[in-house]
Amino acid sequence: MMFTAQIKVMPLKDLLDPQGKAVLGGLQNLGLNNVQDVRIGKHIDLQIQANSKEEAHQIATEAAKKLLANQVMEMFEVHIV
Amino acid sequence: MMFTAQIKVMPLKDLLDPQGKAVLGGLQNLGLNNVQDVRIGKHIDLQIQANSKEEAHQIATEAAKKLLANQVMEMFEVHIV
Known part of the structure; x- marks a missing residue:
């Protein structure tokens, strides 16, 4: 099945x-x-090919950690829709 | 009151x-x-100072149209949270 993962990457609050x-x-x-602020x-x-929503979430999280977000300076949130 | 507007700006699908x-x-x-894709x-x-959620939405939409999104190449969505 095809899932759409939405990843929000924002600079850390501090x-x-x-x-x-x-x-x-x-x-x-x-x-x-x-x-005011x-x-x-980003x-x-x-678009992720996966067998379940959980698998799609796991793949999107791995993509965010490995490439999309720099966790020293950014936080990310993953939503599967 | 202070409202937070979240604006998503994406390249047009085509x-x-x-x-x-x-x-x-x-x-x-x-x-x-x-x-797969x-x-x-963005x-x-x-953070918007406004009297109502509607006013905050209007200000955020104006900001998106005037500066944040290039409507020739991008679409935007505004959510007030």
Whole structure:
């Protein structure tokens, strides 16, 4: 069966996110002053061939740990849909 | 009140995603052959000062249209949590 895994990779809360800070400045220059903070990460969709939702989750987690996320600086969440 | 808006920005389905194709090759080199397709986009968290969930949604959508997403090549979804 084919499963879609959605992986969210975000910079860790305690780390500075310079890309987010730059976008926050851009939004304020556009007059969107209600935005107080911005953090930017990655959203990755994987199409996975697996026998069960659990197997798909395991494969997606392995992909995230080995390649998609740098766990020193980033956290990730996996959802199978 | 403070709201958190989660914005997902993904390349449009009909467009080639070269970053995703590169990651797919990397996963296959790592032996993760069950992964059939990869698409990569952005995940953006905004902290928004607003009077209601609807107002926060409106501000996040404006931010996405004006700065965060290029609607020629990308689609976006806004969720207020």
